Amino acid sequence: MIKSFPQFKCIHVRKFCVLFFYAVSIVCFGHRSDSTEVCSLHTDSLISTSNQLKADTGTVKKVKDNWWRRLIYGNKDRSFEKKIDVSFLPAPTYSIESELGIGGIFSALYRLDRQDSIMPPSDVSVGGKVSVTGFYAIQASGNNYFKGRRHRLSYRAVFANKPLDFWGISYDACAHNTASSYTRQSTVVDVDYAWRAVGQFYVGASLEALYMNGRHLLEPAYLEGQRSEYYFTGIGVSVLYDTRDFLPNPQRGVYFMLKEMVYPSLLGTYHKSLFQTTVTFDAYQKVWKGGLLAFDLYGRLNPQDTPWPLREQVGSGVSRMRGYYEGQYMDCSQLSSQLELRQRVYKRIGLVAWGGGGIVFPSLGKIGKSRFLPNYGLGVRFEFKHNMNLRVDYGFGRHTRGVVFGFGEAF
Structure with missing residues (x-):
């Protein structure tokens, strides 16, 4: 008797759940002739949702942060989410003093206090160029x-x-x-x-x-x-x-x-x-x-x-x-x-x-x-x-x- 009591209790609990969902379905959706159909409907829905979540999770891919993405999306302020947001851009240069040359600029934004949304980001840039006339220069600056x-x-x-x-x-x-x-x-x-x-x-x-x-x-x-x-x-x-x-x-x-x-x-x-x-x-x-x-x-x-x-x-x-x-x-x-x-x-x-x-x-x-x-x-x-x-x-x-x-x- 002691061993059969838990089984007996479990059977009655299952019957109660079936009757409860059956009553709810009648109130919300009208009469259903088969309580098993109701249980099946909910079970299929849960399984479908679970499978969809697994599929969605599987399709999420980690996007690599490379030079090209930093150039294309470099105008976004990421100084709150990164310790330092870095970009680099090479480019040809020309001036009436140095004539044709080539240069590059390394730029970064960062925040010493990423909890302060009012304070502007700190900045640092390092650039340089060299030209056909023998002109060359290197500069670093920041705030x-x-x-x-x-x-x-x-x-x-x-x-x-x-x-x-x-x-x-x-x-x-x-x-x-x-x-x-x-x-x-x-x-x-x-x-x-x-x-x-x-x-x-x-x-x-x-x-x-x-x-x-x-x-x-x-x-x-x-x-x-x-x-x-x-x-x-x-x-x-x-x-x-x-x-x-x-x-x-x-x-x-x-x-x-x-x-x-x-x-x-x-x-x-x-x-x-x-x-x-x-x-x-x-x-x-x-x-x-x-x-x-x-x-x-x-x-x-x-x-x-x-x-x-x-x-x-x-x-x-x-x-x-x-x-x-x-x-x-x-x-x-x-x-x-x-x-x-x-x-x-x-x-x-x-x-x-x-x-x-x-x-x-x-x-x-x-x-x-x-x-x-x-x-x-x-x-x-x-x-x-x-x-x-x-x-x-x-x-x-x-x-x-x-x-x-x-x-x-x-x-």
Whole structure:
């Protein structure tokens, strides 16, 4: 009796389940003549669902993360799901200084705090290029945001060898001298630290190391008695107001910076200490769907006896006065401004148009309309990584024009 009781109980439980599903089927679907049919229906449904789940699970394949996928889908922000989101792009290059060449850019986004959705991702890029003229350059730069969004570190390191035309070290000399040539070898390291004091106001500190050597100079007199080789170390402080959302490619916000640098004679090869003042104001405003208006105002003041490596050059770099030959106009100080319209055209493709101008001068008392240099042009953008553009600009100026390749927006 003890052994048969569990079997008896099990039989009654099964009968109860059959009757229960039979009653439910009558209420929900109408009369069924065979309770077994009801049980069979539910059993078949469960088996079918189980088989479907197995089939679906079997069809899921792991997608490999390779270079091609990182290029095609590189504009997606994956810095929350990856420790570091890396992409690499090789490309041909061309400029009026270096002519035809080949280069590549390695770029990465990362977050030190992946729980903070407000803080923009940190970025780092390493690029280089080499050309048929003997030009070669390697550059590394980036912006690092620390946890808490109160500290930011920006850095840049450049090593370059550039065969260039050379007109002189002042505006008047550049305007009248015939072009000579030399090879400029340079190493530059910049580090800028910013601490958010209150609201969007920052206090910063800067460190710079600069080495410049003008080799194979055909016209030594163009240096006006200065040396061909210098080394400088600069120390600076700055105040900033910054509401930009992402430094390499801002979509909104305002940026103001006032920086004062000193280059002590004890930390360089120049016979006296030098002081330098830099002011930058940038603003970004969306105007319509896919359209952004960006404004840049830049000024840098140096003393009149500034050695040539620290002087301002129109066309140097890829940010301002695009299209001018590097060093075509040079003097102690510079003022420039530009207004740029950026329009997204299709998915990751965009177009830009800009206009502006600038002036280089030895002192504030010698600023004149005759020195003004116009600048305008058109450009194409490709969103290589999330909010980071590969750009090609074609700029025009006074009796000059040129192509500029760059990574990230001009400003």
